[in-house]
Structure formats: structure tokens, C-alpha cells
Amino acid sequence: MTQSRRMLVLRAVVEDYIRSQEPVGSTSLTKQHHLGVSSATIRNDMAALEDEGYLIQPHTSAGRVPTEKGYRYFVDRLATVVPLSxxxxxxxxxxxxxxxxxxxxxxxxxxxxxxxxxxxxxxxxxxLAKATLRHVEMVPVAMTTLLAVVITDSGRVAQHGLGVSAMPPTDAVARLSNAVNEQCNGLSLSRSAETVRAIGSSVGYEDVRAVAESLADAFESMALDERxxxxxxxxxxxxxxxxxxxxxxxxxxxxxxxxxxxxxxxxxxxxxxxxxxxxxxxxxxxxxxxxxxxxxxxxxxxxxxxxxxxxxxxxxxxxxxxxxxxxxxxxxxxxxxxxxxxxxxxxxxxxxxxxxxxxxxxxxxxx
Incomplete structure (x- = not known):
């Protein structure tokens, strides 16, 4: 009795049970599959597979059904997934x-x-934890609030309210948005947060430093979202x-x-x-x-x-x-x-x- 033939028998049992959901016997295997051996030999193989934990016999007179170990062997041997038609x-x-x-x-x-x-x-x-930044837009929605609309590479769109003590000049916000989009495109959200903080602390962005900090906090919050x-x-x-x-x-x-x-x-x-x-x-x-x-x-x-x-x-x-x-x-x-x-x-x-x-x-x- 070769191990390779025994595993062909196991595969046949799994395939037949998946199709019929009925215990599989040696006689049906002989009829349905060209295994090249007698029903008695297949019966001996199935008994050996049961001893090894690949099959189980639910009733004394019934055929066998695969165990979890049997299914695992079968799945692991599906080395390549047959593509759909x-x-x-x-x-x-x-x-x-x-x-x-x-x-x-x-x-x-x-x-x-x-x-x-x-x-x-x-x-x-x-x-969002696995996303990279594609684009961000900041829009004033109240006297002390900007709405940051964040678009990621996966197509997800997230919105975050950015609170400020006083609304900065419109052109300063636009300049910050442009800098963020230029320097953060393709970066992970955690790296984007670091970059935004660096932009906000650089010369010329004093008016929007608080906005940059708030935006960086928003990116970090999104980066921690593992769900x-x-x-x-x-x-x-x-x-x-x-x-x-x-x-x-x-x-x-x-x-x-x-x-x-x-x-x-x-x-x-x-x-x-x-x-x-x-x-x-x-x-x-x-x-x-x-x-x-x-x-x-x-x-x-x-x-x-x-x-x-x-x-x-x-x-x-x-x-x-x-x-x-x-x-x-x-x-x-x-x-x-x-x-x-x-x-x-x-x-x-x-x-x-x-x-x-x-x-x-x-x-x-x-x-």
C-alpha cells in the first residue's frame, strides 16, 4: 500500500463527500474513480486513513467522512486555485x-x-490604518472650525473637524493645503502627520501653525484606526x-x-x-x-x-x-x-x- 495511493483515496473521499454530503464507501469510490485497485484494497486504505485521523466512520455500517485533518490535507494540496471560466x-x-x-x-x-x-x-x-494619502481639502464651516476632507489611495473619504481659536486668512489655508498635497501624496497617514507638523513649524506658515497641528492630530487618529x-x-x-x-x-x-x-x-x-x-x-x-x-x-x-x-x-x-x-x-x-x-x-x-x-x-x- 503506497502513501501516494492512499492520499488519492483521501482526495476522492473528500471530493465525493463535498458533492453528496453522504458517508462515502469503498464500493462507490471504485465506481466513481479510476484508482486501479479493488474495492477491498480501497477499504483497507480507508481504514488506514481512519487510523491516521484523516477520516471518521460515523456509524459501524456506514462509509467514511473527512475529518478536519482530512479537509486540511485536501486544501493544502490545492496548490493552485483553478481560475474561473x-x-x-x-x-x-x-x-x-x-x-x-x-x-x-x-x-x-x-x-x-x-x-x-x-x-x-x-x-x-x-x-484607514493601511491607507496612504491622496488628497486633502480644508473648508471653513464655522467661525472657529475647518472641515478637513481626506481622500486616501483606497478611495475612502474621511472628514475631520479642525478647531482653531481664530480663523486664519483664506490664502494661508490654501497655501498649507497645497503644501500638504505636494509633500504628503503617497505617504502613510503617520508619515503625513510628521510632514504636516514640519510644514507648520517652517517659515511662512506661522498663521496656520495651529491648523497644521490639528490636521496632524487628525492624521494620527486615522493611522491608529486598525478597524x-x-x-x-x-x-x-x-x-x-x-x-x-x-x-x-x-x-x-x-x-x-x-x-x-x-x-x-x-x-x-x-x-x-x-x-x-x-x-x-x-x-x-x-x-x-x-x-x-x-x-x-x-x-x-x-x-x-x-x-x-x-x-x-x-x-x-x-x-x-x-x-x-x-x-x-x-x-x-x-x-x-x-x-x-x-x-x-x-x-x-x-x-x-x-x-x-x-x-x-x-x-x-x-x-
């Missing part, structure tokens, strides 16, 4: 290309991903039609705990396999509510932008200015949550495809 790609592009804003694109992405997978889709808006602003979810009702109430109750509890879910999927999107997709199965989620669920996640943004569908370089993304390391990681994530017997190959391909679209959306400045 050309028709599926066109469908994704057609559905998402109508997006009029970043928020619209994220909402559409969640709906589309849930429709493709039949599972819960979760899409996060970009975190993605919002999670867009879709597909919970769809999943309810395919899963038992016992499995769904804890899963819905997990969906309510958005901070925990965000941390899990964000970490997973940064700890991906060679294909750029991360998968966490059952107890690997470190959450009782997700003990019988699997999570598939991929980052989108600057890091993902460097690769095309086959993992090749799209182009040099390193010349956009200082990002203080953020160019090496995604700015947000897209993911899918479903049962441990989900169709991993299809889910991973769909998650990756949607992530790539959002990467292009952010990169091309469509937001």
Missing part, C-alpha cells in the same frame, strides 16, 4: 462594473460572492436553506461578533497560501461558533495588485511613495464562510476572482 469572469466583471463608488462595489461584491458560493460572503472596506470601517455581508438567508438549525445558530452568533470575525478574516487574508487565498477549518478558527465552519479569505488592494490571475506580476507597484510597509500587505479582505464540507476549490476561486476585481477597482482609482 471565461464566462464566469465576464459575469463577475459585468455585475461589478456598474459600481458607482467604493461602497457600491463592496456591496455588489458581497452579493455576487454569496450567489456564486451559496454561502455567507463578507467584504471589508479598507482600513476596517464596515463589513458588508450577504448570503445568510441562502445558507439557512442548506444547513441544519443546530449548525446555523452558532454561526449566526459568530456573524454578530463582527470585531472577532474581522480579526480572523483579516489575519487569514495576510497568511495565505501560494495562490493568495487563506483557508481556516473548524477549530483553526479559534471560535466555538465557527467550530463546524470553514473560512476562506483573500486580501485585496496594493499587495494583491502585484499579481495577475496566474500569479504573475502586473507591473511595478513600488513607486507610489512611502507606505511604511503597507505595500506588502492587503488593505482589506474579501471572504466566504460556510460548512466544513464546502466546495473548497470553487469557493477559493470565487474569493480570489472577486478580490482581484476589487484590487483593480481600488488601483485604477475608480472609487
Amino acid at each position: 471565461e464566462a464566469q469572469r465576464r459575469g463577475i466583471n459585468s455585475f461589478l462594473s456598474g459600481s458607482v463608488s467604493l461602497t457600491d462595489a463592496l456591496q455588489r461584491s458581497a452579493r455576487l460572492l454569496s450567489e456564486i458560493t451559496g454561502q455567507v460572503a463578507v467584504v471589508a472596506s479598507p482600513s 476596517a470601517n464596515e463589513l458588508y455581508m450577504s448570503g445568510a438567508s441562502r445558507l439557512a436553506h442548506t444547513q441544519s438549525v443546530a449548525d446555523l445558530a452558532p454561526l449566526f452568533d459568530a456573524l454578530e461578533e463582527q470585531v472577532v470575525l474581522m480579526k480572523l478574516m483579516s489575519n487569514l487574508s495576510e497568511e495565505t497560501n501560494a495562490s493568495g487565498v487563506g483557508v481556516s477549518i473548524g477549530s483553526e478558527n479559534h471560535s466555538p461558533e465557527l467550530l463546524h465552519a470553514s473560512v476562506v479569505s483573500s486580501g485585496y488592494g496594493r499587495a494583491a495588485a502585484a499579481r495577475d490571475a496566474d500569479g504573475e506580476q502586473d507591473g511595478d507597484e513600488s513607486s507610489v511613495g512611502d507606505t511604511s510597509g503597507s505595500a506588502d500587505e492587503p488593505i482589506a479582505f474579501v471572504g466566504s464562510i460556510g460548512p466544513t464540507h464546502m466546495d473548497y476549490a470553487a469557493t477559493m476561486a470565487a474569493v480570489k476572482a472577486v478580490a482581484r476585481y476589487l484590487t483593480a477597482f481600488v488601483r485604477d482609482g475608480l472609487a
Whole structure:
């Protein structure tokens, strides 16, 4: 009995169980797969796989089903994610290309991903902590208040009120805005804060020194915001039609705990396999509510932008200015949550495809 054949048997069991959700027996494997050995030999292989913890037999007379260890072996051997068909790609592009804003694109992405997978889709808006500055505009809104409108490279727009004891001259505010936009474009928000303070303390900016300090404080506050602003979810009702109430109750509890879910999927999107997709199965989620669920996640943004569908370089993304390391990681994530017997190959391909679209959306400045 060779180890390689035994693992082919494991793969066949996982594939058949994902498709049927019924325990898999040696007779059906012999009929469905060309393994080149007898049913008795396959039965011996399955017994060995059970001893090794890859399979379990729910009932004495029943076939086997994969364990968490079995699913993990199967997923890890999916070295490359099979890309979606050309028709599926066109469908994704057609559905998402109508997006009029970043928020619209994220909402559409969640709906589309849930429709493709039949599972819960979760899409996060970009975190300001990982953003770089694209443009800032300061507008007087009261006698002692300026409104700073901050636009980042991810398309996120943030507004901050800047309090001053007395409104400085309009031309002085405009001069400060121009200097900030010239010197901070492409910098991380923390570096932008340092640069703004240096501008405010330099000669010629005495009238707006307090404004510069207030703007720098606003940038620092944004840089410390480690939370993605919002999670867009879709597909919970769809999943309810395919899963038992016992499995769904804890899963819905997990969906309510958005901070925990965000941390899990964000970490997973940064700890991906060679294909750029991360998968966490059952107890690997470190959450009782997700003990019988699997999570598939991929980052989108600057890091993902460097690769095309086959993992090749799209182009040099390193010349956009200082990002203080953020160019090496995604700015947000897209993911899918479903049962441990989900169709991993299809889910991973769909998650990756949607992530790539959002990467292009952010990169091309469509937001």
C-alpha cells in the first residue's frame, strides 16, 4: 500500500463527500474513480486513513467522512486555485462594473460572492490604518472650525473637524493645503502627520501653525484606526436553506461578533497560501461558533495588485511613495464562510476572482 495511493483515496473521499454530503464507501469510490485497485484494497486504505485521523466512520455500517485533518490535507494540496471560466469572469466583471463608488462595489461584491458560493460572503472596506494619502481639502464651516476632507489611495473619504481659536486668512489655508498635497501624496497617514507638523513649524506658515497641528492630530487618529470601517455581508438567508438549525445558530452568533470575525478574516487574508487565498477549518478558527465552519479569505488592494490571475506580476507597484510597509500587505479582505464540507476549490476561486476585481477597482482609482 503506497502513501501516494492512499492520499488519492483521501482526495476522492473528500471530493465525493463535498458533492453528496453522504458517508462515502469503498464500493462507490471504485465506481466513481479510476484508482486501479479493488474495492477491498480501497477499504483497507480507508481504514488506514481512519487510523491516521484523516477520516471518521460515523456509524459501524456506514462509509467514511473527512475529518478536519482530512479537509486540511485536501486544501493544502490545492496548490493552485483553478481560475474561473471565461464566462464566469465576464459575469463577475459585468455585475461589478456598474459600481458607482467604493461602497457600491463592496456591496455588489458581497452579493455576487454569496450567489456564486451559496454561502455567507463578507467584504471589508479598507482600513484607514493601511491607507496612504491622496488628497486633502480644508473648508471653513464655522467661525472657529475647518472641515478637513481626506481622500486616501483606497478611495475612502474621511472628514475631520479642525478647531482653531481664530480663523486664519483664506490664502494661508490654501497655501498649507497645497503644501500638504505636494509633500504628503503617497505617504502613510503617520508619515503625513510628521510632514504636516514640519510644514507648520517652517517659515511662512506661522498663521496656520495651529491648523497644521490639528490636521496632524487628525492624521494620527486615522493611522491608529486598525478597524476596517464596515463589513458588508450577504448570503445568510441562502445558507439557512442548506444547513441544519443546530449548525446555523452558532454561526449566526459568530456573524454578530463582527470585531472577532474581522480579526480572523483579516489575519487569514495576510497568511495565505501560494495562490493568495487563506483557508481556516473548524477549530483553526479559534471560535466555538465557527467550530463546524470553514473560512476562506483573500486580501485585496496594493499587495494583491502585484499579481495577475496566474500569479504573475502586473507591473511595478513600488513607486507610489512611502507606505511604511503597507505595500506588502492587503488593505482589506474579501471572504466566504460556510460548512466544513464546502466546495473548497470553487469557493477559493470565487474569493480570489472577486478580490482581484476589487484590487483593480481600488488601483485604477475608480472609487
